[in-house]
């Protein structure tokens with residue numbers, strides 16, 4: 001009899017191996033490649049946001065070789081659009097909470113060293129108030145499956161959305177082209193992404 005627990009462990013090990021390999025790929029990009037990726041993806045995201053008339057957009061601060069979205073933030077502010085950023089949820093462990101992010105937001109680093117706005121209750125933006133969430137990712141495949149850093153933060157936070165609870169909310173992944181692999185192992189809790197935007201492509205699944 002095969003032991004189901006060993007299958008789960010084998011799957012976890014495969015995910016971990018992909019994660020390690022794909023993180024190394026993005027960490028290996030040169031400063032010049034990063035700058036170009038940041039400019040190109042920001043332009044592509046701005047087109048996508050304008051085409052869909054999104055007003056309130058949650059983004060993320062680059063970590064571990066992810067694409068820097070600061071050029072996008074500046075462009076969105078110029079167009080009077082509102083931005084938000086995730087913080088590690090102060091009450092619901094493993095979840096994210098989105099806070100408004102503006103030019104004078106007070107910032108600090110979370111336990112992973114990622115910048116986040118300091119918690120202020122009047123700045124909380126629930127999912128029902130967002131038009132678009134841009135998610136970071138470590139890897140994506142030809143079906144829109146997403147592999148993240150392994151904390152399950154986005155999967156937990158987006159599980160209600162994946163069940164249809166926020167019909168007005170769009171979610172799109174943002175990644176370097178080198179984060180692509182043909183097929184990723186995926187688990188029951190993984191939230192596949194309908195859109196992934198890279199410096200060279202806007203993909204719909």
Ligand SMILES: Nc1nc2c(c(=O)[nH]1)N(C=O)[C@@H](CNc1ccc(C(=O)N[C@@H](CCC(=O)O)C(=O)O)cc1)CN2
Pocket residue numbers: 060061062063066086096111112114136137148149150151152153154
């Ligand atoms: N920019 C960004 N923000 C994000 C995420 C992300 O992937 N990117 N997350 C996506 O969910 C959440 C944070 N998840 C993370 C999970 C693990 C590690 C990490 O560096 N882990 C270390 C070891 C643990 C440690 O340092 O305590 C490692 O694996 O090297 C970082 C972020 C929320 N914010």
Ligand SMILES: Nc1ncnc2c1ncn2[C@@H]1O[C@H](COP(=O)(O)OP(=O)(O)OP(=O)(O)O)[C@@H](O)[C@H]1O
Pocket residue numbers: 015146147148149150151152153154155156159187189190
């Ligand atoms: N909706 C959920 N409810 C409860 N636990 C979950 C949920 N989603 C993920 N998890 C747990 O989180 C852990 C990490 O999940 P996974 O490896 O898919 O993270 P990830 O997608 O790589 O990370 P992230 O979403 O933070 O970028 C898993 O062990 C899983 O059990």
